[in-house]
Amino acid sequence: MKELGYVPNSSAQNLRRQKTGMIAVLIPKVTNPFFSQLIESMEIAAAENNYQLIVCQTRYSAEKELSYLNLLKTKQVDGVILASIQNDWNMIQPFLQYGPIVLCNEYHDHANIPMVRLDQTYGAYLATTHLIQQGHTKIAYCCGEHDSHIAAYREAGFMKALLENSLSFDETYLFRSSVSIEAGKEIFLSIANDVKPPTAVFTGSDEVAAGIISEAKRHEWSIPEDIAVIGFDNQVITEIIEPSISTIHQPVEKIAMKSIEIMIEKISSKVYESNEVHEFPLQLIIRESTNRQEKGSLTR
């Protein structure tokens, strides 16, 4: 009898079984390649478990973040994955009574919820140590503005590498609030005008590295001879640009899948508090922008 086209109404099912099969993922914006990779992998993992993903772009706004957290309160979603945090933890904590919240690629010391993260300190340490091994002693440091927690961890790794090699940091080599290609171009101009310019730059993003390289080439600087540059994220542009950009690879699919896995477990177990931390290591990828040997070779 149901052969004439019956399908259950999912709103009724949702109401009855107090469950929606929806997970909200909060990110700043989906056009950031890091976050689009995250969403792509999460969507695949969610779909395999019969969950739908709702994209929530906070655009770095604390108010938008709170308004999206209300999806939990109103039971529009079964859980929220925070891949970006703008509010203090005490603003977010109250929402935990309405459903599970998982931190992905973010970290809060006192948050009693699952955290899935990348070891940013180790990543920055790897990158900086590599620059030092290439003979650099005057190394500039760039970081973003929005990713405050992440920036702090990277800075720790950067400083640790300097310290281990008895190098000191020159404050004029510090560039904050740099996230875009444009910012990278400006950083190059600052460096070019420096009376005692650094010979290498640690950037917190491939975009910034690309901007520095692009502007450096326009001014006929050689890379890595005149200045070595290392990116962060291993985006596609790192392989396109001439010279190709050394960078740090972040295993995005791993944190995406782990976050979904944990979220689904929290939804079914109904216990939302947890101190579990899942950490994945980053990986150094050496290309031409830091390595004189590799440059110019025709082999892959």
Next chain:
Amino acid sequence: MKELGYVPNSSAQNLRRQKTGMIAVLIPKVTNPFFSQLIESMEIAAAENNYQLIVCQTRYSAEKELSYLNLLKTKQVDGVILASIQNDWNMIQPFLQYGPIVLCNEYHDHANIPMVRLDQTYGAYLATTHLIQQGHTKIAYCCGEHDSHIAAYREAGFMKALLENSLSFDETYLFRSSVSIEAGKEIFLSIANDVKPPTAVFTGSDEVAAGIISEAKRHEWSIPEDIAVIGFDNQVITEIIEPSISTIHQPVEKIAMKSIEIMIEKISSKVYESNEVHEFPLQLIIRESTNRQEKGSLTR
């Protein structure tokens, strides 16, 4: 009394008012920059109208597309925006009885639903005419495999430009199924081995253009002198690569916003059939990869 934290349960609201406030957007994959831009703009427009967006990645699978269309049938979403079509229209048409479907950046001659599209024929015509004006007569043509409808329209524009200039097309200059940087590299190798190579290439994508340019440079070909290359999409890489890539800009935000606007109108009016077509023009952006004049200048 409600001051002690009452919020309506939205599952109950959904059930009662037969509406979910959710719109599903079907795309192949979110890491394709064209689609992530689409999602970004759609999400903003949807949020302004109190709708949530569900990302549905079909990965070019017809079955997945149908399974996501079931979200309409089961009333999990109020409408579906198809930004990618894998099935025949007669497979999709039956779902129209359950809710509105809007075509975005896709086109079906006999589909009686709203279509929001870009004038691909005109875009390819612009690009090809530009190459011809630069003096090229032997022009190669690359297109993708998945975007069959779009490819057909672009091909028409390409051919129209050739015809208007009394040029003929050499079948050996045709490269199908090319979408990636890797494919672009292979295309260059084919061209380099051609006894009578083309002097310009129309590519259906910036990635392919980037691949061709990257490989050409490795083999010490000059661009645009030895070979001119034009991309499609105006992705960020077009400005990073040396030389910068001439391309066709697609007003993604416009089709995204228009699609959401129409979807919301269809949801409230409850009439789903429509023959409206909203078309937006593409725009030629001339950079260095096709233009000897612009190359090497230090001005922006």
Next chain:
DNA sequence: CTGTTAGCGCGTTCAC
């Protein structure tokens, strides 16, 4: 204008 009531469509329980 305020208060009560009847479903929305399902899943679970309870009675048979």
Next chain:
DNA sequence: GTGAACGCGCTAACAG
């Protein structure tokens, strides 16, 4: 084993 009934939480309609 099958089937009827209740209620998930809300909103719209209706009565007072």
